[in-house]
Structures are given as C-alpha cells and as structure tokens.
Amino acid sequence: MEKPNLFSIATKELSQDAFITWLLQWADDKYKKENEHLCLLGKEFAKSLIKLDKKLNAENIKIAKVTAGRQWKNIDIWAEINDDYALIIEDKTQTGQHDEQLKRYKKIAENYYKGERKVICIYIKTGNECNSSLQYIQDNGWYIFSRSNFLAALKAFNTKNNIVEDFTSYLDNIEKETNSYQSKDKLKTWLAAQGFYLWLEKQVTDWNEWNYVANPSGGFLGFWYYFTACKKTKGAEIYIQLENRFDSGIDLCIKIGADWERTTEHLYKVYGILFEEAKKFNIEITKPKRFKAGAYSTVALVKNAFTTTSDEKLDLEKFLTVLTNTENLVAEAALKC
Template structure:
C-alpha cells in the first residue's frame, strides 16, 4: 500500500521546519489547553526540553509569543514565568552549519533587550560531527534524536501536520545515523567508496598531520569539501614584469559529486593576481618533470584568471581501492614532493 503524500517531502527547506517548530511551540500557550489538550501538552513538553538544556524547570507560564525570523533568528520564543521574562533563541539547521558570527550576533541582540533569562538553542536535525564552535558561543546543541524523543510522546494524537512531520523527521534520523556511521567508520571503508562524511572523518582526524585547514567550500555549482595543506614558499620572477613574486605551492584534497581529487595549487595570489597563464605554465613545466620522475600521473588544468589560488596540476589515475592508511601515506608523499620542489626551484 502506498503511503499518503507528505507535505514535508516537498517543503524541505529550513523555513518549513521553522514553521513546524513555531507551530508546535505555540501550542504550549495555556490559552490552547481547552482547544486541544494533547497538542498543548506536547508543545509544553517541547518547550520544557529546550529549557532543560539550561537546567531550567518549566512551570506555569504566561504571555507566550512565538515568532519566526525575529531579528533574523529562525524561531524566537518569549514568555513570562515566576515574574521573569524569558527568551529562547532557536537557530534551526538541517544540513548547513553555523557560519560567520551569526550565533553571537543573534545572542547579543536578545541579551541587549529586556529579558531576564536567555536560552540559546542550536537545533540540528542533520548530523554534525563537532559542536565546539557552537558551544563556545553559548548555544546548546539539540539533536534530531532529542526532537524525536519529544514527538514520540504525541504519537496518539490524530493531527495531520504532526503526523506528517513525524514521518518526515524519522527519515532524517536515518540520514543522521548513516552519516554518523560513515564519519565514525571511514577507516574500514575503501577510499573509492568515500563520500562526504567519510571524507569529513578523515579530514578532521588527520588535518593536523599536514598543518591543514579543512571544511566545506562555497561554490556556485555544487557543494565541496576540501582539505588544504600548509604550503611551501615558492619564489619566481614574473614572466611579464620580471618582478620577484612570493607565492606558495600547496596540496589540496577535494570531495565533490562522489569524486575525490588531489591537486597542487599556487597560493598567496592576493598581491599577485594572475591574468594570463605565463607564470603558471613556467612553473608547471618545471614541476611536471619532477612529478614524472616520481611516477605521479597528472595533467595541466584549464587556466582561469585568479586573485587567490590557482590550480597548477591535477593528479590523475590514482588507485583509490585502498584504505585510509595508504591514502594518508600517499598524500604525505605528494606533499613532500611539492615542498622539495618549492625549496629547490630556481627561476631561469
């Protein structure tokens, strides 16, 4: 038998989830107790679980208001309890992570208003491997597991919105479990089968080996996950002006669309924007000879003007039917080849 259409399978944005969370929290208002006590109790339980993050016990409340996009906050709840005014900030995330300084900004805006107690919640229904940054900004993580635990207490309620969302969020829990498994167990999975969360597990554990940064990278075409290793200084004479340019040569590993790629890049271009391929080609010709001697199969990428980084060479034909330890050794060797080239490079 086919399942009925679920509106949340079509309305998959964070705004749709914001609407559900705001709807459920609105039922916590005592004025709705006589309209539907079951939904009221469920909304009250949800509110109670949020306050419990700050070890606050929920008792009788009044003047409850729920707002969405209040000062750009996804969901904001304010109410009075025991003569004090409470404000709950809910930053709602499905797949994306917190970025820039948004959490601190939201928290400061509310703390500067007339609230006695502020409870900042970071509600994430997708998997996130680390919450250190979130917690450092004073927010309490709230996972899909915790949300489902609350919703389970309302399974007896016959309400289409609630039932649709519960069915939808169970599918998100499966995605959460699969992502967590991949992140934790990437060492047992061949590199050829790595996807986003296997790469996240590897990058987070071994980036320090390469003094590397890593994370998701903004891209107009597709989401990218990258690890960029610390480079070595590379000094050249500009092919056009003869001026001395101080660049960096470094290695990065990029995951995108079920593909893991290894590249050598030129960095530190902010002061030396590259508008033609003359410098790139000069360095590539010398570097390509070294790569050939080391048996590293590669190709010269299409040139694109750049003000930040420039792809120098792309490694090709890498046997990815290996486990993490051999992949780690491979990157270590490649990085050393690049470092030695940069150290020994002399501009003709």
C-alpha cells in the same frame, strides 16, 4: 508504500519555522486539555532547548507558560518561557549563517531583555553543516540543536499527530539519505555526498572545512584540508581537496594556493616534483585536463582513490590509506617546492 509528506513538499525554512513555533506554542499549560500528548511533546521540546545551556538545572524545570512567534527583528523564532527564559532561535535547513547575523541577533536580544530573562540563543540545523562552521557558531555564544537532537525530542512521546509524524518522517529520511554514502553511486546525491564529508571530517586530525563551491563550470561540493607551506616558494601552500561534481564523479586533488607564482610553468614544475615523490608512497597521480593558473589551482589528481568492494560499497579503509599516502606526499613535496 511511502505516503505524501507535507514537509517533503514544503521544504523551505519558513515551513520549518512554522512547525517549531507551533510546537513551542503547544507547550503552554492552557492547551493541555485540548491535546495532552501534544502539550507534553511541546514541553519536552522546549525543555530540550533550555537544556542546551549546561549551566542551568533544566531537568527540574516545570514549563507552564509559553509565548512564541516568528520574525522579530529578523530573528527567525522567539519564545518566552515562564517568567525566566527567552529563546532566540535561528533555524536553518541547508543554508548556513552569514554576514555575522548571529552576533547581531544575540546582541539585539540581550539589549531588549536587559537581564530580566535568561537569553538562550539556539541554532537549529536539520540539514548538514561542516564542524568548523558549527564550532564558529558555538564560539559566538550559540548552542547547536542538531537533527539528531530534534529527532530524540520528537520521539520522546507518541502523539499520533499527523503534522508531528510528517515532520519526524521528514527528518528521518534526511538522516537515512545522509548515511547512505557508503554506496558509491549514492555520492551522486547531495545528502549522501554531505554524509561522506561528515564521516571524513571525523577521520582527519588537521583543520578541515567543506562546502559548496560555485564556479563557471558548474561548481562542486568540496572538502579541503592539510595545508602545507612550501619551503622554496615563500607564501605558497600545497593542500588536499576533494571535489564532488556528482554525476561527473568525485576527485581527490592536490592543489596549490595562497601567494604563489601563478603561471602554468610553475604548475608543471610542482607536478614534476609530485610525480617523482609519489613513487615513494605507492600512489599514482595524473595531471588535470589542463592547467589553469589562478589563486587556487589543481596540480594533480590522485588515481584510484575511490574504489569499491565486491558488494559495490565504497572501500573506506582503502580510501583512508590512499588519503594518508597523499598527506605524506604533500608533506614531502612541499619541502622541494
């Protein structure tokens, strides 16, 4: 029987901020007599954060003194370790960074410590985020501490602490639901839909990105890639986009965007080219319910992209075959558009 979980109820980032700060505070030597296992876990957690900076020889660090708190100059969590390190932590569950906030926080910390401590900026992400977004964060001098990193640190010691056990169970459940995408019905759920895109971004070689797209019709979780310049329409691009509307299903779309003649007539023209070329690649396409000429418009939907095996699992091998054929179709059609 599944027992009530504190963090499944208190799902806000502030609850996670509190847990991280609390665990770091336990790493101070003065709490060792109070609860040795929790103190050791706090030290292991703090060390795992420092070890993200590969230039430091963190394996041999002896953590003795830790001061940690929340909300300093809008920074989620800060921690001073021994006399050497300052951890600056941005903690995210489902949301991502915005408005160049991470650049500001890094600069604030470096200006404050003025070289007196080694500043280590850490982006803790317990939810899911696309790789291109995480790479941008790393390029700006932040280290990523993922859900799997967190679970590894938490499971290093058996603390038998209810709060730690609840948080570990909470993260385990996110991991389990994220990896449940192979069941097609599960794609109607948020975490499994994200898990499918996490799997997909590892399969495609082109630059790709995924995120939630809000629109008046209800929005969708989208994955876009394979942007291909049109040869005959200067400035226009054809590309591939997956659109998961959860209860309304998931579609594999061929889109047109960038600088193009935004008319339904042009959409019909491009669709006609795609329809003829599709025969070469053994895939079927259909028009959307109606053409809408905008900055980014759906030209065609690929039929039977998401089929299942005999045990109702998503046929991932067949999907990748359809996707490869769709890439070839887009490349060929772009030469004639």
